[in-house]
Amino acid sequence: MPMGYGAAAAPNPMTAGPMPPSLHWVLVWLLGGITFGLFTLIWIFKQAGFVKKINPSSKAVLLMTLSVVGQFVLLLGAVGLIAVSASSGSFHAGVAGIMGIVMLLSLVIAVMWLVAIFGMRSSLVRYYNSVEPMGLKLSGVMTFFFNILYFQYHLTRIANWKKTGVLG
Secondary structure, three states, rough: OOOOOOOOOOOOHHHHOOOHHHHHHHHHHHHHHOOOHHHHHHHHHHHHHHHHOOOOOOOHHHHHEEEHHHHHHHHHHHHHHHHHHHHOOOOOHHHHHHHHHHHHHHHHHHHHHHHHHHEEEEEEEHHHHHHHOEEEEHHHHHHHHHHHHHHHHHHHHHHHHHOOOOOO
């Protein structure tokens, strides 16, 4: 039996829900590398959108959007700090205080991202163990370190299962 799944029967047409995105995880990884992460960022929003279909109360899209906007604002702030430091010729104590705030906001943004990722994990496990029971199990460690690729590996297998009735 493949790792990450319990016993699974052919899909039940009465509970056939939306089809998950089914792009091979290696292709997601390669396209992410070629585009310097842009494709991967877009793809995680595609995955989060799918999770929203199977769990309308999912907040993953919102939390990820806030995280990305927050990172963009922090990037602009960092560029501004560098410009201020460069124009004054010194690193002022006020800049050090602002850097502390930037670090705190970075932590908040990272936590929001992780809450979104683990919320997606929870929604996937709940859905594929109750509505369309296939015995899906997702590792917390793998979710933490490889979230986008790990989800894609399982989503592609689920899509194949839904198409063929075989979990292979």
